[in-house]
Amino acid sequence: MSYTLAASFLRDFVRPLLRGADVAIARPLGWQGTQHVLQAAPSLVEDPLAQDVAKACVQRLLAQGILPPPLPSLADDAGALSALAALHDLLFLARPEAQRLSSATRDGVLREVIVCAEAAALSLAWSTEGQAEDATILHRHALIEPLFRLTRLDLRRKTLFDETVQRGLTRKKLASAAAANQDALTLSVLCWTELPGVVDGQGAAALQALLACSPLTALWSPRPREAISHEAHAQLLAQQAPLLLRPGLARGLSHRYLSLGVPAVAAALSGPLVVLLQQAADDAALRPAAIGWLGFLSQLHWLAYIALPLLPPPRLDLSEDSAPWFALFYCLSQLAPAGRPAPAVIAQADPARDERALYERAQAHAQRCRSVLPAEQLASLHRLLTRALATSAQ
Amino acid sequence: MLEPVAAGRSGRAFVVPGLTQDARGIVIGHEAAIVLHSLDQLLSLLRIASGETALGELFPSLRAEELRSSIGGQAYAVFVRLADSRGLDRFARSAAFCGGQLLVGSGRHFVRYRDAQAPYGYDAQAIHAGSDGEYVFYTPLATQLYRRVAELVLSRLICQQRLLPAIGGLKAALHSHDVREPLWLLVPSPLLPRLLRYLWLRQIEVGVALPDPTQSADARYTLLQVPGSLARAAGALLGLPGLHFLLPQSERSAVELGHSHPLNLQSLSPLFSDGQRHLFLAEPLGLLSLPASPFVASRFIVQPSEALGEPTGEPFRNMEPTAPGKNEPRPLSHHVAPDRHxxxxxxxxxxxxxxxxxxxxxxxxxxxxxxxxxxxxxxxxxxxxxxxxxxxxxxxxxxxxxxxxxxxxxxxxxxxxxxxxxxxxxxxxxxxxxxxxxxxxxxxxxxxxxxxxxxxxxxxxxxxxxxxxxxxxxxxxxxxxxxxxxxxxxxxxxxxxxxxxxxxxxxxxxxxxxxxxSVAEPAPPQAIYPSLGWLWPLVGGPLLSLREPVALPAATSPTAPATSGREPGRGSSSRSPLPDDDASL
Structure with missing residues (x-):
């Protein structure tokens, strides 16, 4: 039975999630169902279905510009299956049928989602090397990241007295239903945006626990303030800061943020980063994480605005949310010693290798960043940064 | 007849013309003649003389004639230009061993070389004044007149000799062959291409004596020069029909391996003509003469590139990276190599x-x-x-x-x-x-x-x-x-x-x-909500096993709590949590 359950789970949920097909959100697996899937995982390794899933994982990573090392199998990374089961059940809670459950039952389902997710996260944290290998992190990322691309097609149509919304239609059914009712409206919904609100707003914690299973995914798509609070986001940044110290993963993340656009990333991360700095100024344990993120911020500035030989330099595309991001770079440039050479990675990426020109461009960019905030706010930010860095130097 | 010459003879001319005394006082002449009485004696003399390496340089001046005495006796004379008493001494010993005698002189008159009775040689008491006979040989017993019958070609004599089989045959000869000495390989022409490929693939560098197409020659065989190390690993070559291993004796002569020639061909090599290679093979082939064309290395003969496909594309144009600003980069293409051969x-x-x-x-x-x-x-x-x-x-x-x-x-x-x-x-x-x-x-x-x-x-x-x-x-x-x-x-x-x-x-x-x-992103996955049934969640609802908040499970194998609010029969195993494929809303 376990084998059948695990195979149907891979066939109907995991593989379509990776391949971009129809992902069936059905009855929740729960803790026991997850255990059945985990028991069947070793016997599934040789199954063509599991091999197809493994192949899809590699293809997903390659499509994202990540060159993966040999990835673990689903049997080796049992936490990945737990995370996927938790994801399935969390997505189930967004179904209208979940509202027919009693409040206690919904809470129970959500609790089991969190337990499964935490079990997966703990298996990552308690790996033998003390820290999870890049391959495991990338494997989790390939499996969980499609959540942020998962969409749902709904059909809203009028009835005799009211209007009704049919959710989760297949494209074929949607086409036939839309043809039958000319007034019907098709809605495309990003599924993950509904998750924080499930079970009376308790879904945010479950989503947080789920993203803890895949640290790279947690950083891969920065969520706006509407989806996650600055404090929670700052906590996430602090938790995942060690990821920035791994060259392979940090390069992939840099590439991702550059492709998203630094202004968009800045709008999502500026607030949490300032909160993290405030926490780091008071809590010495958070300072290494803050320093890591500041270095990453500087790296992105160098890549996006300084190292690329574009004339004229790209616009900053400022917004209220993203301004602290740019102001922080100006503050950093003031704190850094004058004439400091460019990071090694920048010097190697620049074909000209003209460090003097790079330095001049960096100075010009810093002056542009100076004007994004009023002087008072800039001074306040400078003091905050000084406190965090100066304290860390002690 | 003859009179011995004294040690310090001076001021008195020799009766026989052309005689002189060397530094040791021994009578010598411009030429020496060895008179033998049968062809066997002549061959014996050649065999003995060819074994003496010091006499090898004399063979270019060697000539032999068949003579007939005035009384009808048959004789053979070997003439050599030698004016050194030490060399003459060796010839004298060889001639005596073969039953002949050595005479010195010049032109028509020859007098007996020195012996025990006359350590410094002889001179005739009177010279024969008659005109009969082409040669006059003065001996202690008589003066003999000889008439020339014919001139013998020594190389022909040598070639007529049959090879003597060696003990052990070819395999023993190959085994004992000095690997530093090259071997010759006589190959039937039909086998030549295959043999060349075989040797070339094994990196055995051979020389091929290609026949000159302007000259008519025996095209049945081709001669190869192979390294001596091949003797240790002849391998499949031993079984090939018509293939002969030859041991070169000189530039122009070789003897089939596993046999030996009665004569020392190395000393006699000057007797052979320059334009031919004489290959002494065992019966029934006997002697085989091939043009002495030079050996061409097989790397010039074997053409591995002949079967290569023609390069497709344009010749190599540019090796530099494409300059920015041009729409079409200049790719590198196939480079046609010059013919190094x-x-x-x-x-x-x-x-x-x-x-x-x-x-x-x-x-x-x-x-x-x-x-x-x-x-x-x-x-x-x-x-x-x-x-x-x-x-x-x-x-x-x-x-x-x-x-x-x-x-x-x-x-x-x-x-x-x-x-x-x-x-x-x-x-x-x-x-x-x-x-x-x-x-x-x-x-x-x-x-x-x-x-x-x-x-x-x-x-x-x-x-x-x-x-x-x-x-x-x-x-x-x-x-x-x-x-x-x-x-x-x-x-x-x-x-x-x-x-x-x-x-x-x-x-x-x-x-x-x-x-x-750029690589196209696959279509985003789409969530669908299959039907859960009309009676859901009354039937097939969530099967909760965690009734109370529990502590965090173990890292690798989280275990479910033992306490469950459900009876055993209602486990999730009895119902599939996933819908049927054809389920609909």
Whole structure:
């Protein structure tokens, strides 16, 4: 039975999630169902279905510009299956049928989602090397990241007295239903945006626990303030800061943020980063994480605005949310010693290798960043940064 | 008759003309004659004299004549130009051993050389004044007149001798052969191409005595000069019919291995004419004479490149990275190597019917033990490559070299990180062969390199080409899996850093084309809500096992709490949590 359950789970949920097909959100697996899937995982390794899933994982990573090392199998990374089961059940809670459950039952389902997710996260944290290998992190990322691309097609149509919304239609059914009712409206919904609100707003914690299973995914798509609070986001940044110290993963993340656009990333991360700095100024344990993120911020500035030989330099595309991001770079440039050479990675990426020109461009960019905030706010930010860095130097 | 000559004879001329005394006081003449009474004695004399290495230099002046005495007796005389008493002493001993006698003199008159009775030699008491007889031999007993019957050709005499089989035959001779001494191999002409290929594939450098097409010669056989080490590993050659191993005795003579000639041919080699090689074979072949054409190295004879596929594409045009600003990058293409055998080939005879052709080809075969050394990434995957290259560590990226070809970007170095393109391994030094293919016939790396590449520094890229032309010509399906080789030769200075090449290529592409090159994201997954049934959640509702908040489970194998609010019969095992495929809303 376990084998059948695990195979149907891979066939109907995991593989379509990776391949971009129809992902069936059905009855929740729960803790026991997850255990059945985990028991069947070793016997599934040789199954063509599991091999197809493994192949899809590699293809997903390659499509994202990540060159993966040999990835673990689903049997080796049992936490990945737990995370996927938790994801399935969390997505189930967004179904209208979940509202027919009693409040206690919904809470129970959500609790089991969190337990499964935490079990997966703990298996990552308690790996033998003390820290999870890049391959495991990338494997989790390939499996969980499609959540942020998962969409749902709904059909809203009028009835005799009211209007009704049919959710989760297949494209074929949607086409036939839309043809039958000319007034019907098709809605495309990003599924993950509904998750924080499930079970009376308790879904945010479950989503947080789920993203803890895949640290790279947690950083891969920065969520706006509407989806996650600055404090929670700052906590996430602090938790995942060690990821920035791994060259392979940090390069992939840099590439991702550059492709998203630094202004968009800045709008999502500026607030949490300032909160993290405030926490780091008071809590010495958070300072290494803050320093890591500041270095990453500087790296992105160098890549996006300084190292690329574009004339004229790209616009900053400022917004209220993203301004602290740019102001922080100006503050950093003031704190850094004058004439400091460019990071090694920048010097190697620049074909000209003209460090003097790079330095001049960096100075010009810093002056542009100076004007994004009023002087008072800039001074306040400078003091905050000084406190965090100066304290860390002690 | 004769009178002994005294030691310090001076002031008195010799009666016989041409006689003188050397520094030791011994009577010598301009010429010496050895008179023998039978042909066997003559051959014995040649055998003994040829064994004396000191006499070898005299053989060019050696001539033999058949004589007839005035009373009808038959005799043979061997004349040699020798005016040294020490050499004459050796000849005298040889002549005495054979039953002949040595005389010295010149022209027509010859007087007995010294012996025990006359240590300083003899002189005639009176010279024979008659005109009968071409030769007058003065001996202690009589003065003999001889008439010349015919001149004997010594080389013909030598060639008429039958070989003597050696103990152990050919195998023993091969076993005891000095590997430093080369051997000759007499090959029937039909076997020559196959034999040349066989030896060439084993890197045995041989010389081939190609016959001069302008001269009519026996075309049944061709002579090869092979290294002596072949005697230790003759292998399959021993069983070939018509094949003879020969031990060279001189530049122009050789004796079949496992036999010996009665005469020492090394000393007698000056007797043979310059334009022929005399091969002494065992019966029934006997003597075989071939033109003494020079040996040509087999590397000029075997033509491995003859079977190569023609390079497809334009000649090599540009080795520099594409300059920015141009829409179409200038790819590197196939380089046609100059014919390195041109000087040697021009010296070969025009009739090349005997030349051997070794057809090299690529065949699909497992190459588990070969590590990839290069990758040919098609241009369509350039954007993906550039993104992957961005992920590589700087040290790994700096070690990669690349060259732009028509088919894509050839990357040399440790390409095990790149899951793109077609992988190549290094079959020989700087010769790249696709993984999963190997070159047939199998050649040692050095031989493959020498056979295919024209220069030491250039890289050679081999790719499978069209099937064998013979199959096409016959109109039959190919039974040979071998494919012709399409080769691309790349000068060493054409390789540049991969990063600079990618940047140059990307700059050269227009924006629209660059966007087209980028990998398309797959369609986003779509969540669907299959039907859960009308009675859900009354039937098939969530099966909760965690009734109360529990502590965090173990890391690797979280265990479910034992307490469950459900009875055993209602476990999730009784119901599939996933819907049927045809479930509908």
């Amino acid at each position: 041109a000087p040697a080939a021009s010296s070969l005879p025009k009739d090349l019917s005997q030349l051997a052709r070794v057809e090299l080809g690529l065949v699909r075969q497992r190459t588990f033990d070969c590590s990839p050394a290069a990758a040919l990434v098609p241009w369509s995957q350039l954007a993906q490559l550039s993104r992957l290259a961005y992920r590589l560590p700087p040290s790994a990226l700096a070690s990669l070299r690349a060259v732009a070809l028509d088919g894509g970007l050839l990357i040399l170095g440790d390409v095990s990180h790149l899951p793109l393109g077609e992988l190549f391994y290094e079959a020989a030094r700087k010769i790249l062969v696709p993984l999963g293919h190997c070159v047939l016939p199998r050649l040692p790396p050095s031989a493959l390199r020498r056979a295919l590449s024209s220069s030491e520094d250039s890289w050679l890229l081999l790719q499978p080409g069209a099937p064998a032309a013979s199959d096409h010509a016959a109109g039959l399906p190919s039974l040979d899996a071998r494919r012709a080789i399409a080769r691309i030769e790349l000068p060493a200075d054409a390789l540049v850093e991969l990063s600079s090449l990618i940047v140059a290529r990307l700059h050269a592409l227009p924006l629209a084309e660059l966007q087209a090159l």
